[in-house]
Amino acid sequence: MNQIHTPTPKDQSAFKDLDAYWRAANYVSVGQIFLWDNPLLRRPLALADVKPMLLGHWGTTPGQNFIYVHLNRVIKAYDLDMIYVSGPGHGGPAVVGNTYLEGSYSEVYPEISRDESGLRKLFRQFSFPGGIPSHASPECPGSIHEGGELGYSLSHSFGAVFDNPELIVACVVGDGEAETGPLATAWHSNKFLDPATDGAVLPILHLNGYKIANPTVLARITHEELEQFFRGCGWTPIFVEGHEPVQMHALMAAALDQAVQEIRRFQCQAREHGQMERPRWPMIVLNSPKGWTGPKEVDGEPNEGNFRSHQVPLHPAEHAGHLKLLEDWLLSYRPDELFDEHGGLRPELAALAPSGLRRMGANPHANGGQLLRDLKMPDYREYAAQVPAPGVPGVGDTRVLGPFLRDVARLNDAERNFRILGPDETVSNGLAAVFETTNRQWNAATAPDDKWLAPQGRVMEMLSEHQCEGWLEGYLLTGRHGLFNCYEAFIHIVDSMFNQHAKWLNVSADLPWRRKIASLNYLLASHVWRQDHNGFTHQDPGFIDLVVNKSAEVVRVYLPPDANCLLSVMDHCLRSRHYVNVVIAGKHPAPQWLTMDAAVAHCAAGIGIWEWASNESADGEAGAEPDVVMACCGDVPTLETLAAVSILREALPDLRVRVVNVVDLMKLQPPSEHPHGLSDEGFDALFTRDKPVIFAFHAYPWLIHRLTYRRTNHKNIHVRGYKEEGTITTPFDMTVLNDLDRFHLVMDAIDRLPQTGAEGANLKVRLAAKLEEHKRHIRTYGQDMPEIRNWRW
Known part of the structure; x- marks a missing residue:
């Protein structure tokens, strides 16, 4: 267990500046949630200074501010390449406020200047129509993780450090977030980290005790059980526990020094000495009050250290006395000591933040496109399957x-x-x-x-x-x-x-x-x-x-x-x-249809007529339209469609059949709905304006109707796909159960082609008999009929 550190006078002097920076971050955070005007309280707070709509999350914010301030210190002390992942990203005031204080926010958004005018704009935009979300959203520099949905912070953090040997991700894990399945599993990501070639993740469990309205599991187990849990997951936990600022600053500083030194030691052992034993990486457990430094009580109910501080604890427009509570809360941070006469953070405090790209809001890893390099790609044509004939x-x-x-x-x-x-x-x-x-x-x-x-x-x-x-x-x-x-x-x-x-x-x-x-x-x-x-x-x-x-x-x-x-x-x-x-795509042996050159052309178009499978112009008539369009999308639907076409062409040779294959599903939508979409003219050229279309689709059939409902010929499109019929059975029987098989597709076509007359009716009878034969065969022999297994185009 971490021992209590008694601060020395030198420590207390250093921590005084850290505490002032923390107060500034907390002030800016509260301002974002509440203030519309009067950003530095240069006059008494009035109700008109408060936003009419109050949104945001306070409870996690002060703890995250505390963490961010201390991370700034170790980045400077050890020249660290570090980014910040906010698991409880709903605490958006923290990440926005800290990137503002360090200057990276104003560099991205010059209109949010580092003065009183900019501070007013920063406050007004937060969680306000036309402004920015209340989460650690993409709009916030330094963020790669929104945190609106909980559970993914640790997974994202490990993904960020794979193949990034110099990067450390400080990942704040909310104790509510720690109850989710993805996060609970993510603790085991340390078994996949290579200390020689990967960076490091420093998890910081933000143990503040409560979720929205309930205590958290990890906050209500014993210290011993919590420590055993993390040690059992392969971590070395360092505990920072308390609520008194001076003591907590000392503990946090010592914990981060220890963690950074341990990370560097493990990496040195692997990189310089070849020691490949899996490290027991450090992590920090920060046990601090929820809503730390906020109002102790609101309307006679506990607030700090309670679930009631989770979101917006005060509502001045609705409750008498809340305006005074808000003013006292803001003034408790002593803004006149933090900001100069122009509204900028005082230089001695601004100097505590890292500079340049070492600022967590400006780190290039948090804007990954800056670092993206093109893949070196082999020529895919060299891997082609040989297709001498379809x-x-x-x-x-x-x-x-x-x-x-x-x-x-x-x-x-x-x-x-x-x-x-x-x-x-x-x-x-x-x-x-x-x-x-x-x-x-x-x-x-x-x-x-x-x-x-x-x-x-x-x-x-x-x-x-x-x-x-x-x-x-x-x-x-x-x-x-x-x-x-x-x-x-x-x-x-x-x-x-x-x-x-x-x-x-x-x-x-x-x-x-x-x-x-x-x-x-x-x-x-x-x-x-x-x-x-x-x-x-x-x-x-x-x-x-x-x-x-x-x-x-x-x-x-x-x-x-x-x-x-x-x-x-x-x-x-x-x-x-x-x-x-x-x-x-499928993994099982399956017929191959296109040469590589034909495949490249077909995929570039995304959709097209397979002339070699069609017979609509077999008599040489130019511009002839088909009697039926047999469309397919997906490997098995393509196989069954072509098998159906072979039956139609043999049994009903006078029938004009067009085969259309779809690779790019979004081609079916109009261009007004998707940039890949076909024009109405292009769609009609493939599917006709009035002929029946039998569409075999890989997935649920109603999706095709949804994508094509605006098309001229939609009323004639009949879709077969998966309709939630399945079991352990043969491959072909899966298609039969869902009416996607070749026999059903042929019968669907005949039903929409009255000109097939008696020949069509007789063919339907023969195909119905085939379906019965299929059922008997698979129940007797446990595999599909030879004519199915051995079918060739």
């Missing part, structure tokens, strides 16, 4: 992609700016080739028969989709590149994390001072149509629906039909900037 067998699309990703990792190994992440699924998803050139990074114990585990590696796997997502987001936000591969059904685990990252990209794209970062790339394999062996629990393609809800400026969805299209798409995604790219 329909040749393939080994599995992601298995063709694997060697390409292997060489992306190899070419960028020296730069250390590319990683592949996944929840123990890289091999399962068909990407085992990457282990020909790299390992899984792993710094826990190993056994002799382990494979591909090493302290350094370009692949990171942990059976937590949350950690993989959070690590990758932190890695991207600090200027690197990566790919997240995952089973399609379980990418839903990070739905909310994706939401937050997409919102971050959307907001930051409109901030000219924020540079664009590498795209967040998802490769979803082991998808819904080939999870027949795992069953219903593994069958869900709904992540696409969530993705297309986000801003069209940042989301892209690709469903390549074969390996060569997958190579082309992935090359494009890895080169792209500031998007979320979702790529869905």
Whole structure:
């Protein structure tokens, strides 16, 4: 346990300045929440000086101010390259206020000047219409983590320090946030950190006792149990506990000195002496009152050290006496000692902050696009599957992609700016080739028969989709590149994390001072149509629906039909900037349709007619329209559509059939809705204005209707897709259960083509018999019929 340090007179003198800076940060924070005018209380506070709408979070803010002030000290003392991650990012007044005091905020926003006028603007804009959010949002310099949704701070922090050997991330973890599943798991990220080539994360548990209306779990267990918990997770906790400022300054200064020295010692042992034993990294537990330095009581109820201080503790417009409480609170920080006659922070206090790029608000790692370097990319065409004719067998699309990703990792190994992440699924998803050139990074114990585990590696796997997502987001936000591969059904685990990252990209794209970062790339394999062996629990393609809800400026969805299209798409995604790219591809052996040249052209267009599969102009008639459009999007829907077309062309040779394949899902929307969207004229040229369209889709069918509802021919579009029917069964039976199979697609076409007459009716009868034969066969033999398994175009 940390011993109480008795401050010396020299300490007390140094801490006096630190305390003054802390008071300034607290004053600026309270001002942001409450004040509309009179920013320095140069006259008595009036109700007209108070904002009509009070929003924000006070409870966590003073503790974060305390931490930030002390981090400034150690940055200067040790010349640290450090950024700040605010887990309780709803304490936005702290990060905004501290970047303002250090000067980085005014450099980004010159109108928020470092004087009384600028202070007034700073206060007015906070959590106000047309201003800035109350969280540690993208608008705040130095922020890579908004913290509006709790649980991801530690994951982001570790992602930021991978391959950043000089960087330290000071990660403030709220004790309420520590109750979330992602954060609870993130403590184990220390088993993946390489002290030789990675930076360090310094977690600071902000143990202030309460959430919104309840105590926190970690605050209500014994000191011994809390210490045992962190030691059991592999950390060395340093405790800073109390509420009296002078004593707390001394404890915090000693704790940070100890932590920084321990971090440097571990890194020196690894980098200079080759000692690779996993460090027991330091962390700090700051046990301080919630709402520290705020009103002790409000309306006879305890406030400081209580959940009531969580948000806005005073409401002067509604409660008599609150205006006086607010004035007394602000004056308790003695602003006349902190700011000069012009409203600027007094020079002797401003000098306590680091300078230049060492300021946490100006650190380039917190604006990762400044550091982003292009990936070195192999020529994806060299990895092409050979397709001498459409329909040749393939080994599995992601298995063709694997060697390409292997060489992306190899070419960028020296730069250390590319990683592949996944929840123990890289091999399962068909990407085992990457282990020909790299390992899984792993710094826990190993056994002799382990494979591909090493302290350094370009692949990171942990059976937590949350950690993989959070690590990758932190890695991207600090200027690197990566790919997240995952089973399609379980990418839903990070739905909310994706939401937050997409919102971050959307907001930051409109901030000219924020540079664009590498795209967040998802490769979803082991998808819904080939999870027949795992069953219903593994069958869900709904992540696409969530993705297309986000801003069209940042989301892209690709469903390549074969390996060569997958190579082309992935090359494009890895080169792209500031998007979320979702790529869905299969890993099982499947037919290959396009040569590499044809695939490149098809993917560039994103959608197109496959002339070789169509027969609409078989009689040589120029400009002939088809009788039916057979459309497909996704590898299995493409296979079943082409099988259906082969049946139609053989059984009904006079029928004119057009095959349209979609790679870029967003092509279906109008250009007014998505920048990739087809014009109405372009859409009609593919899908006609009045002919039936049978659309086989990878995911839930209603998404196609949603994307195309404005189109001229929407009323004739009939979509087949996943309709929540699944079980452990054969691959083809999965399509049958959802009416996506070739037989149902043919029958759908006949139902909309009265001109097929008796021939069409007879064909439907034969196909219905085939479906019955299929059911009997799989129940007897446990596999699909030979004519299905051995079908060729």
